[in-house]
Amino acid sequence: MGGIFADRVLTVPNALSVLRLLGVPLFLWLLLVERADGWVVVLLVASGITDFLDGKLARLLDQSSRLGALLDPLVDRLYLVTTLVGFVIRGLLxxxxxxxxxxxxxxxxxxxxxxxxxxxxxxxxxxxxxxxxxxxxxxxxxxxxxxxxxxxxxxxxxxxxxxxxxxxxxxxxxxxxxxxxxxxxxxxxxxxxxxxx
Incomplete structure (x- = not known):
């Protein structure tokens, strides 16, 4: 069954990864422009939860895919780098x-x-x-x-x-x-x- 989904793009885990990817510019805007720290905390926590969920759901729903295997770690790294740079600019780190x-x-x-x-x-x-x-x-x-x-x-x-x-x-x-x-x-x-x- 897993082989059938190997090249699938439209899966729940991939949708979560794309959602997290779209959250990166929003995160930077809230952190550096609006300085809406409460919303930034909410966004970071939500990103962490969806990161945890996409791996679990990929296994649970048998929706592992090549795109997901590339997208998930890429979004993880992008989020980490963006957060670190944003925090350094704000003087928080x-x-x-x-x-x-x-x-x-x-x-x-x-x-x-x-x-x-x-x-x-x-x-x-x-x-x-x-x-x-x-x-x-x-x-x-x-x-x-x-x-x-x-x-x-x-x-x-x-x-x-x-x-x-x-x-x-x-x-x-x-x-x-x-x-x-x-x-x-x-x-x-x-x-x-x-x-x-």
Whole structure:
């Protein structure tokens, strides 16, 4: 049954990913132009919930697709980068945190060439890396909620800061593990030669 849906475009999970994609410019406008922090928090939480749901629904409804496999991580990365840059512009986050996180992803993007040249699939996702991404995406709305005038502002700032520190540390650590794996593959397995006619 799964093979039938392999090339499907119009699926519930893909619709959720597109909805999240459309939320990116709205997020930037609310954060940087309107400074409507309450709505930004709502949007970030909604994005996190739909991100969780699209993977679950793809499996539950047997609606996995090639487009979904490309779209979901792309939207995840775009949301993360956009949020980090927006937070740095607003002065809510130190610039070096954004550089560490974006630099880690850029470095791992480069290592994919090692697997491609050997006609290998990229390595399995490290569960700890997923946990770090979740911590980072959770930290950002908490940090922003700490800027709003409400009873739990102090707790929000402290909790968001703790999640951010843990998330960044583990994100960088798992990035180093992925890079180490790629280097081990590069040393152990020669690239597949491509014969030209």
């Amino acid at each position: 130190p610039w070096w945190v954004a550089v560490l996180i974006i630099g880690r992803d850029a470095l791992l993007g480069l290592t994919l060439g090692i697997y491609r040249r050997r006609e290998m699939s990229p390595p399995e996702v490290i569960y700890l890396g997923k946990a770090a991404t979740f911590a980072l995406m959770s930290a950002l709305p908490w940090l922003l909620a700490g800027q709003i005038d409400w009873v739990a502002a102090g707790f929000s700032r402290a909790f968001g800061g703790a999640l951010l520190i843990w998330g960044v540390a583990v994100y960088v650590w798992t990035g180093a593990l992925y890079a180490w794996r790629a280097l081990a593959v590069a040393r152990a397995i020669p690239p597949v030669p491509h014969h030209t006619r």
